[in-house]
Amino acid sequence: MTSIRANKNIKLSIAGKPSLETEALEKPATVGILPEKIPFIKPRLKIKVGDRVKVGSILFEDKRNPDVKFLSPGGGEVIRIDFGPRRVVKEIVIKLDEDEDFEAFDAIDEKRLESLEKDKVIAALTRGGVWPFIRSLPFRDIADPADTPHRIFVCLGAKEPFLPRPEAYLTGTTGLFNFGIRILQKLAENVEVSVAGEDLLKALTIPAARVFSGDYPVDDPGVQLYHIRKSSAENRSWYLDGQGVLQIARLFKFGAYPIERVVAVGGSHALKRKHLRTRAGIPLSHIVGDKFEDNGGTRFIAGSIFRGYAGSMETFMGFYENSLALISAGNTEEFFGFVRPGYSKPSFSRTFLSAFNTSEFDFDCSCHGEKRPCVNCGSCATVCPVDILPQFTLKCILADEIEEALSHGLLDCAECGLCTYVCPSKINLCNAFRQAKGEYYREME
Numbered sequence: 001m002t003s004i005r006a007n008k009n010i011k012l013s014i015a016g017k018p019s020l021e022t023e024a025l026e027k028p029a030t031v032g033i034l035p036e037k038i039p040f041i042k043p044r045l046k047i048k049v050g051d052r053v054k055v056g057s058i059l060f061e062d063k064r065n066p067d068v069k070f071l072s073p074g075g076g077e078v079i080r081i082d083f084g085p086r087r088v089v090k091e092i093v094i095k096l097d098e099d100e101d102f103e104a105f106d107a108i109d110e111k112r113l114e115s116l117e118k119d120k121v122i123a124a125l126t127r128g129g130v131w132p133f134i135r136s137l138p139f140r141d142i143a144d145p146a147d148t149p150h151r152i153f154v155c156l157g158a159k160e161p162f163l164p165r166p167e168a169y170l171t172g173t174t175g176l177f178n179f180g181i182r183i184l185q186k187l188a189e190n191v192e193v194s195v196a197g198e199d200l201l202k203a204l205t206i207p208a209a210r211v212f213s214g215d216y217p218v219d220d221p222g223v224q225l226y227h228i229r230k231s232s233a234e235n236r237s238w239y240l241d242g243q244g245v246l247q248i249a250r251l252f253k254f255g256a257y258p259i260e261r262v263v264a265v266g267g268s269h270a271l272k273r274k275h276l277r278t279r280a281g282i283p284l285s286h287i288v289g290d291k292f293e294d295n296g297g298t299r300f301i302a303g304s305i306f307r308g309y310a311g312s313m314e315t316f317m318g319f320y321e322n323s324l325a326l327i328s329a330g331n332t333e334e335f336f337g338f339v340r341p342g343y344s345k346p347s348f349s350r351t352f353l354s355a356f357n358t359s360e361f362d363f364d365c366s367c368h369g370e371k372r373p374c375v376n377c378g379s380c381a382t383v384c385p386v387d388i389l390p391q392f393t394l395k396c397i398l399a400d401e402i403e404e405a406l407s408h409g410l411l412d413c414a415e416c417g418l419c420t421y422v423c424p425s426k427i428n429l430c431n432a433f434r435q436a437k438g439e440y441y442r443e444m445e
């Protein structure tokens with residue numbers, strides 16, 4: 001096992017981290033799936049409103065690659081399909097039966113797996129709806145089943161404070177996780193588990209190839225690849241997280257589409273800050289409970305606070321999202337804010353008295369003012385974990401000089417959001433890079 005220290009990272013002192021306590025959540029009345037939030041796919045629907053589905057029935061497939069299928073996270077009736085502009089499928093909602101039916105898949109045990117050819121393993125993973133858990137760098141699209149990657153990363157870590165902790169979802173499931181790794185070894189020679197943090201490594205009884213020390217975003221596969229890459233062939237490495245490995249193993253072991261999820265709930269506005277044992281596609285309202293009153297002052301963020309999406313209580317957890325953060329929307333005026341010393345305001349540039357405050361900060365979503373120009377402070381370059389010069393890369397994108405942006409390392413961007421976070425002008429650099437990468441990806445198709 002090798003140890004690598006990443007030198008550019010930030011300890012995020014954000015208040016409201018979920019505890020390791022885990023509670024089982026009761027069954028909701030509905031579940032949903034949000035095709036719009038799954039990057040780069042073009043959904044072709046296989047159901048219509050009023051259809052009856054089982055857990056594991058096909059809801060839609062990706063037109064670009066029909067082998068990639070998305071299955072129903074619940075058994076019952078399709079009661080709603082919402083479309084956005086240009087008929088983009090936004091949301092599919094299923095009302096659950098009391099006794100849900102499950103589609104049956106072929107259960108494959110360890111002994112049978114040994115003699116199974118790679119193409120049979122791929123067919124089982126795609127038909128069983130778990131293939132989309134495997135994604136490919138640098139665009140973070142779903143891996144192409146026809147490719148063989150140089151490496152598959154399994155990244156264990158939760159350096160962003162509201163993400164589910166591997167200690168929570170791997171407790172009691174280590175055997176299942178190891179089975180999942182053996183399944184992945186059928187797809188590539190190099191399957192490497194990397195753990196973010198010595199303390200996490202000690203807490204898990206899992207053989208790891210690498211331990212990365214440092215803070216956010218050292219647990220990101222793109223950042224890890226940046227530190228170990230030796231050739232450009234590695235740029236399209238595949239990756240998945242620990243819960244993805246468990247879903248793959250569950251499909252093979254139990255012969256049913258796996259809907260179990262461990263969801264972390266945190267943030268200073270959350271009433272319960274803990275891990276919840278629940279299921280895929282859970283409504284946000286079911287997670288926060290009926291005691292919570294949404295008066296517009298709270299932002300609900302599904303997924304990481306730097307990479308997830310803000311949604312209303314009426315929406316659902318996305319396919320890849322396993323955390324929910326409730327933080328202040330920051331839409332209230334601060335009385336005489338301009339004369340306050342800012343003891344409780346986080347500041348990367350140590351502008352406020354908070355530089356002397358070592359406690360955790362209550363974050364909000366306020367940009368503290370109007371749109372402002374770049375002041376060339378260089379903070380974004382100081383924190384970028386993959387050594388991009390974000391301010392120059394952004395200028396190239398704005399000037400439509402994509403080749404120039406690529407030469408600055410645009411494709412290495414891990415979409416971690418640190419540049420946006422530290423920017424005093426609150427320029428959304430990360431979003432601009434994500435969009436530019438997306439446009440380049442579509443041009444290449």
Ligand code: SF4
Binds near residue numbers: 380413414418420430
């Ligand atoms: S450019 Fe910004 S979002 Fe991209 S890796 Fe660097 S800090 Fe993260």
Ligand code: SF4
Binds near residue numbers: 375376380381429
């Ligand atoms: S952090 Fe913001 S203001 Fe500073 S150089 Fe980067 S883009 Fe410009």
